[in-house]
Amino acid sequence: MTPPEDGSQRSGKPAEGAPAKPRRKRAAAKKAQSTPAGAPASKEAAVSAPPAPRPAAASPEPKPAPAASLPEVFAAQTPESLADLSRNIAEAMNQANSVFADAFLRHARPTPAPQHIDPFGVGPAMAEMWSHLIMQPETVRDAFANLWKRYADIWERHALNLMMGPPEGGEPVRDKRFKDPEWSTNPGFALMRDAYLATAQFFIDLVERTEGLDDAAKRKAAFFMRQAVDAASPSNFLLTNPAALRALIETRGESLKKGMENFARDLKRGGGALAITQTDMTAFKLGENIATSPGKVVFRNQLIELLQYEPTTETVHEVPLLIFPPWINKFYILDLQPKNSMIRWLVSQGHTVFVASWVNPDAEMAEATFEDYMRDGVFAAVKAVLDATGVDRVNTVGYCIGGTLLAACLGYMANKGDRRIQSATFFASQSDFELAGDLKVFADKTAIEYLSDRIDQHGGFLDAQAMADTFNALRANDLIWNYIVDNYYLGNKPPPFDLLYWNSDQTRMPRALHLFYLNRFYHENAMAKNEMTLLGEPIRLAKVKIPIYMQSSKEDHIAPAASVYRSAKLFGGPVTFTLAGSGHIAGVINPPSANKYQHWVNPKLPDTFEEWLEGAEERPGSWWPHWNDWLAKISGPDAPARHPGDGDLPVLGEAPGEYVKVRSAA
Incomplete structure (x- = not known):
C-alpha cells in the first residue's frame, strides 16, 4: 500500500515532450514604453474629474520573495562564505565516506543465504527485448527519427528564447520534479530538462513498440526501463538540481552537511540498507493523535x-x-x-x-x-x-x-x-x-526464489523494509527520489504527515503465507x-x-x-x-x-x-x-x-x- 496519488505525476512515465509555449506579450510592453511615466493616456483623461475614492480594500497577503537565481547566488559570494562552503563540503564528504565504509562492512559479512546478482531477472528481460529489436530495424529507425525530431524542436525553441528572451511568466510546470523556477528561466537547465524528457520518452516508447515479447517479459522490461529513466533525471543529482545547488551555496554547505547526517541516520536505521525517512516518526502516537476512534x-x-x-x-x-x-x-x-x-x-x-x-x-x-x-x-x-x-x-x-x-x-x-x-x-x-499490474514483476519464479532465500535469511519472515522498498519502487519519483533530494541534498527533515507515518509502519510477512500468496495468486x-x-x-x-x-x-x-x-x-x-x-x-x-x-x-x-x-x-x-x-x-x-x-x-x-x-x- 502506498500514499495517495494527489494529482502529481506518476512515477512510471515522464511528461511527454517539452512544455507548451505560452504566448509572448510583447505588444503591451512596447505600448507602455511609448507613454512617458506620469503622462495621461489621452486628452479626455487629462481634463476629466477624478473618480470618487473607493473604500480601502484589505491589504493582500504579501507574496514570498522569489528565490534568487543561481547566477545571483554565485555573484553574492565572498571569500569568507566560499571558505565556509569548502569546509562544510569536506565535512560532508568525510561523513559520506564513513557511512559508505560502514555499510560496505555490514554487507561484506558472510550470510547463510545465497547472493542473487539479479534477483528479479532484469538482465534476461532486457536482453530479450534488445534481441527482438535487432530483428525490427524499422521500429528502431522510426524511434530514432522521432527522437531527433524532438531534439530539433527543442533546439529551435531554446534558440528562439535565447534571442528573444523566455516567455513572459515562464513556462508551465507539468512535472513537479522540475518545479524550481530555474528549470524554466535558466537556459542551461531548461535545455537539460527538455532533452532529458525527450530521451526518457524515447526509451519508454522503444519498449512499448517492441513486438514479439510475451506479456511477462514486456511488463518487466517496461517497469525496469521506467525505473532507469526515472533514476537518470537531472533533478536527482546534486550538481544538476538548481534547488540543491542554491541551497548548497546559500547555506555555505550546511544543507549538504545536514543531508549526510540524515543519510547516515537512515542507513543506520536500515541496518546498512537505506531506509528512507518519509515523515517525522516521533510526531504520532497511536490512540492519542492517530487512530483515535473510541x-x-x-x-x-x-x-x-x-x-x-x-x-x-x-x-x-x-x-x-x-x-x-x-x-x-x-x-x-x-x-x-x-x-x-x-x-x-x-x-x-x-x-x-x-x-x-x-x-x-x-x-x-x-x-x-x-x-x-x-x-x-x-x-x-x-x-x-x-x-x-x-x-x-x-x-x-x-x-x-x-x-x-x-x-x-x-x-x-x-x-x-x-x-x-x-x-x-x-x-x-x-x-x-x-491484469494485476506492476507488482507481477515481483512475482515470477525468479523473484519468488529470491524472496524465499531472503525470508530464510531473516528467520522465516519477509522483513518489513523489503515490503516498503517494493511499494516505494512502484512510485519511485514520489517515494524515493523526492526524499533523496529533499532529505539528503537539501538537508531537510520530513514534516509530520499521518498518511506517510502509516505508510512507514510496515509489517512482516510469514514465509508460508507470503510465498503461497505470490505463487498461487499472482504467479498462477x-x-x-x-x-x-x-x-x-x-x-x-x-x-x-x-x-x-x-x-x-x-x-x-x-x-x-x-x-x-x-x-x-x-x-x-x-x-x-x-x-x-x-x-x-x-x-x-x-x-x-x-x-x-x-x-x-x-x-x-x-x-x-x-x-x-x-x-x-x-x-x-x-x-x-x-x-x-x-x-x-x-x-x-x-x-x-x-x-x-x-x-x-x-x-x-x-x-x-x-x-x-x-x-x-x-
Missing part, C-alpha cells in the same frame, strides 16, 4: 485482535459490519484522523463497526498459512461478531489483500452452505490477477482459474451468490481497475461495481466532507471494463454515500445502539489495541 478490543487470538467501535447514534442497523484490512499494512489507514476516518463515518451512519487488527508476525509464525488466516482470521472474527451482537449474519468488507482472503473464504462457505456472511464489499481488491492466478483448494474445499467463486459491492480506483497502480473488474465478473450473485477517482489509498479514503475527486457508477456489468466505463455516469465527490445507500438496504431494521461488552464477549482493552503497536525493526 472503541474496545472484544476478542483476541494469536492472529487478530477484534475491535468494536462505540456507537454515536441512538439506533443502529441490525446487521453489523466487519472489516478485514490488509495485513501488509495496519488497519488504521481507516482511522487516521477524525476528519478522514472511514470508521468514524460508518459509525455515524448507524453501523456497528468491527475491525480485525492483524498481528505483526515474527519467526515463531513463519509457517502460518493462508488457511490459518482463513480459519483464525476471517472465520474466528465472524463468530466473535455474532457472539458480540447476538445476530446470525454479518456484512463484511475486504481491503486489498484482505479482500482476496475474504473472497477465498466466501468460496469455501458457499460449498459448506454457510450463510453467516450476507454481503461482501471489496476495496481495491483482486481475485483475478491476470489459481483462484480465478478454479484451480485452488483450501481447507479441503475447491474454491469456485461462481458459487458465491450473496450481494457484492466492488470498489476500484481509476489511478490504482497496485489493483488496477481493469483487474478489479475481472474479479467482479467471477462471482455468481449480484455485483455492484464502482470506480473512484485517484489511486489505491486516496481513492478509498475519500470522505464526503473533503469534496474531492469523483466516482463513476453503472448498474450493468458488461463483459469488459471498457464497456462498463463507456456506459458509466460520472458523479462528483466521494463514493461513500453511494456505497452506504447500498449497504443500508441490506442491513435490516434499526436496533438499539450496541456498546462493546454488551454481548457475550468481554472488553479486553481499549482501541486501537496492542497488536497494532508492535513495530517492525526498521
Whole structure:
C-alpha cells in the first residue's frame, strides 16, 4: 500500500515532450514604453474629474520573495562564505565516506543465504527485448527519427528564447520534479530538462513498440526501463538540481552537511540498507493523535485482535459490519484522523463497526498459512461478531489483500452452505490477477526464489523494509527520489504527515503465507482459474451468490481497475461495481466532507471494463454515500445502539489495541 496519488505525476512515465509555449506579450510592453511615466493616456483623461475614492480594500497577503537565481547566488559570494562552503563540503564528504565504509562492512559479512546478482531477472528481460529489436530495424529507425525530431524542436525553441528572451511568466510546470523556477528561466537547465524528457520518452516508447515479447517479459522490461529513466533525471543529482545547488551555496554547505547526517541516520536505521525517512516518526502516537476512534478490543487470538467501535447514534442497523484490512499494512489507514476516518463515518451512519487488527508476525509464525488466516482470521472474527451482537449474519468488507482472503473464504462457505456472511464489499481488491499490474514483476519464479532465500535469511519472515522498498519502487519519483533530494541534498527533515507515518509502519510477512500468496495468486492466478483448494474445499467463486459491492480506483497502480473488474465478473450473485477517482489509498479514503475527486457508477456489468466505463455516469465527490445507500438496504431494521461488552464477549482493552503497536525493526 502506498500514499495517495494527489494529482502529481506518476512515477512510471515522464511528461511527454517539452512544455507548451505560452504566448509572448510583447505588444503591451512596447505600448507602455511609448507613454512617458506620469503622462495621461489621452486628452479626455487629462481634463476629466477624478473618480470618487473607493473604500480601502484589505491589504493582500504579501507574496514570498522569489528565490534568487543561481547566477545571483554565485555573484553574492565572498571569500569568507566560499571558505565556509569548502569546509562544510569536506565535512560532508568525510561523513559520506564513513557511512559508505560502514555499510560496505555490514554487507561484506558472510550470510547463510545465497547472493542473487539479479534477483528479479532484469538482465534476461532486457536482453530479450534488445534481441527482438535487432530483428525490427524499422521500429528502431522510426524511434530514432522521432527522437531527433524532438531534439530539433527543442533546439529551435531554446534558440528562439535565447534571442528573444523566455516567455513572459515562464513556462508551465507539468512535472513537479522540475518545479524550481530555474528549470524554466535558466537556459542551461531548461535545455537539460527538455532533452532529458525527450530521451526518457524515447526509451519508454522503444519498449512499448517492441513486438514479439510475451506479456511477462514486456511488463518487466517496461517497469525496469521506467525505473532507469526515472533514476537518470537531472533533478536527482546534486550538481544538476538548481534547488540543491542554491541551497548548497546559500547555506555555505550546511544543507549538504545536514543531508549526510540524515543519510547516515537512515542507513543506520536500515541496518546498512537505506531506509528512507518519509515523515517525522516521533510526531504520532497511536490512540492519542492517530487512530483515535473510541472503541474496545472484544476478542483476541494469536492472529487478530477484534475491535468494536462505540456507537454515536441512538439506533443502529441490525446487521453489523466487519472489516478485514490488509495485513501488509495496519488497519488504521481507516482511522487516521477524525476528519478522514472511514470508521468514524460508518459509525455515524448507524453501523456497528468491527475491525480485525492483524498481528505483526515474527519467526515463531513463519509457517502460518493462508488457511490459518482463513480459519483464525476471517472465520474466528465472524463468530466473535455474532457472539458480540447476538445476530446470525454479518456484512463484511475486504481491503486489498484482505479482500482476496475474504473472497477465498466466501468460496469455501458457499460449498459448506454457510450463510453467516450476507454481503461482501471489496476495496481495491483482486481475485483475478491476470491484469494485476506492476507488482507481477515481483512475482515470477525468479523473484519468488529470491524472496524465499531472503525470508530464510531473516528467520522465516519477509522483513518489513523489503515490503516498503517494493511499494516505494512502484512510485519511485514520489517515494524515493523526492526524499533523496529533499532529505539528503537539501538537508531537510520530513514534516509530520499521518498518511506517510502509516505508510512507514510496515509489517512482516510469514514465509508460508507470503510465498503461497505470490505463487498461487499472482504467479498462477489459481483462484480465478478454479484451480485452488483450501481447507479441503475447491474454491469456485461462481458459487458465491450473496450481494457484492466492488470498489476500484481509476489511478490504482497496485489493483488496477481493469483487474478489479475481472474479479467482479467471477462471482455468481449480484455485483455492484464502482470506480473512484485517484489511486489505491486516496481513492478509498475519500470522505464526503473533503469534496474531492469523483466516482463513476453503472448498474450493468458488461463483459469488459471498457464497456462498463463507456456506459458509466460520472458523479462528483466521494463514493461513500453511494456505497452506504447500498449497504443500508441490506442491513435490516434499526436496533438499539450496541456498546462493546454488551454481548457475550468481554472488553479486553481499549482501541486501537496492542497488536497494532508492535513495530517492525526498521
